[in-house]
Amino acid sequence: MKTFNHYSTFFLFAFFHLISFALFSQNKSEPICGTITTNENLELFKEIKPAIETYQSLFLSSKTTTSKSNTIAKNYIPIKVHVIRTSNGTGGISEHDIENTIQNLNIMFSAAYLEFFLCNGINFIDNDDFYKFKTSKEKSLVEANNVLNVINIYFADYIENSSDESICGYTYNKPNYDVIFMQNGCATNDSSLAHEIGHFFSLIHTHGADNKGVTKELVNGNNCSSTGDQICDTPADPKLTNQNINNFCRYIGTETDANGDLYTPDTSNIMSYSMKGCRSHFSEQQLARMYAYFITTKNYLTCGDSSDIDDIAEESNTSDALDFKIYPNPISGDIIYVKPSNKTETYIFEISNLMGQVFESGTISNQPIYVDHLASGTYLMTIKNNDSKIIKRIIK
Ligand SMILES: [Zn+2]
Numbered sequence: 001m002k003t004f005n006h007y008s009t010f011f012l013f014a015f016f017h018l019i020s021f022a023l024f025s026q027n028k029s030e031p032i033c034g035t036i037t038t039n040e041n042l043e044l045f046k047e048i049k050p051a052i053e054t055y056q057s058l059f060l061s062s063k064t065t066t067s068k069s070n071t072i073a074k075n076y077i078p079i080k081v082h083v084i085r086t087s088n089g090t091g092g093i094s095e096h097d098i099e100n101t102i103q104n105l106n107i108m109f110s111a112a113y114l115e116f117f118l119c120n121g122i123n124f125i126d127n128d129d130f131y132k133f134k135t136s137k138e139k140s141l142v143e144a145n146n147v148l149n150v151i152n153i154y155f156a157d158y159i160e161n162s163s164d165e166s167i168c169g170y171t172y173n174k175p176n177y178d179v180i181f182m183q184n185g186c187a188t189n190d191s192s193l194a195h196e197i198g199h200f201f202s203l204i205h206t207h208g209a210d211n212k213g214v215t216k217e218l219v220n221g222n223n224c225s226s227t228g229d230q231i232c233d234t235p236a237d238p239k240l241t242n243q244n245i246n247n248f249c250r251y252i253g254t255e256t257d258a259n260g261d262l263y264t265p266d267t268s269n270i271m272s273y274s275m276k277g278c279r280s281h282f283s284e285q286q287l288a289r290m291y292a293y294f295i296t297t298k299n300y301l302t303c304g305d306s307s308d309i310d311d312i313a314e315e316s317n318t319s320d321a322l323d324f325k326i327y328p329n330p331i332s333g334d335i336i337y338v339k340p341s342n343k344t345e346t347y348i349f350e351i352s353n354l355m356g357q358v359f360e361s362g363t364i365s366n367q368p369i370y371v372d373h374l375a376s377g378t379y380l381m382t383i384k385n386n387d388s389k390i391i392k393r394i395i396k
Helices: 002-028 039-064 095-112 135-145 192-200 284-297 306-310
Strands: 075-085 114-126 132-134 151-156 158-160 167-171 179-183 311-316 324-327 335-340 348-352 358-363 378-384 388-395
Touching: 039 284, 075 095, 075 284, 095 114, 095 192, 095 284, 114 135, 114 284, 132 135, 132 151, 135 151, 135 179, 151 192, 158 167, 158 179, 167 192, 179 192, 324 388, 335 378
Parallel strands: 075 114, 075 151, 132 158, 151 179
Antiparallel strands: 167 179, 311 388, 324 335, 348 358, 348 378, 378 388
């Protein structure tokens, strides 16, 4: 028994050391967030605050009531993915990683009623000039590649700012400039892209807009709506670093605010400078703020005009264009009907995700197609016969 205890203590010791080593080594090599909240941003937030607060209240009341009239519909947000590779087409983030990353985002943002989908595939940028990306080259990259009215996410092997620091990701709060830059190594860590999208939807770091000074937000919360991140359910944060968090994601700092109160920051908040492996959630009011900012400021985001949304592509070798009714779309239950205008022809269908992975296929008939096994999201339905093919977007 004594030996067993001895061994279990040893394994416990080794286990914790392994965890702390993993977190520690992750922290040591972590590049920084390059987003800066400017005075112009703060002025803009001040201007739109009344509208933001209206939608935040709607959002928060929808979470606390069971009344159907208060439910909020999910919003679909198009992403254009740009993958930077070398001039000969090597390197770049894999499609598998992109898919996982978007899936992870959709888990994180579902509580904000926001769902992301890939709009019109991936744009590969094969150019050695951008492969190790310098932020000073942003203008030429964006001018050649940006798509209007979607979130353009540029995935680069490496990103470096003008001070030669390695940047994990960065974005802006500029109307009609919808870009996010991500270093591939950070894109897959499950918190950095969510952090940048948080900035994109107006969130400020939990330690406030100023990355250098100490936060003026008080621990007692008295000035929480006007200082720090201007959000009141995130505790005052003196700015987390690898000096004031231990390897178990616990805050060990001794800083105090103007009243002499010790800070108790949330080390798992996505918008903090905590270790990336510690960050796992947005607060309820951060979710409300992102939703309200989307509705008031970014609701122009769309994947092409409305006709493009229905008919993504059509190829026809005959003079008769294909015409189909697909309903209900968005799918409200577990079935979907596809009715061709020409009922004498035989058509086959395929339901795939935006990366081309097929989940369902068969022949079009009068019977409904069961889609109960498909997770919520955006899919493509391809309908074809020997001569023609049409692709429509369906949403579940
Ligand atoms: Zn940041």
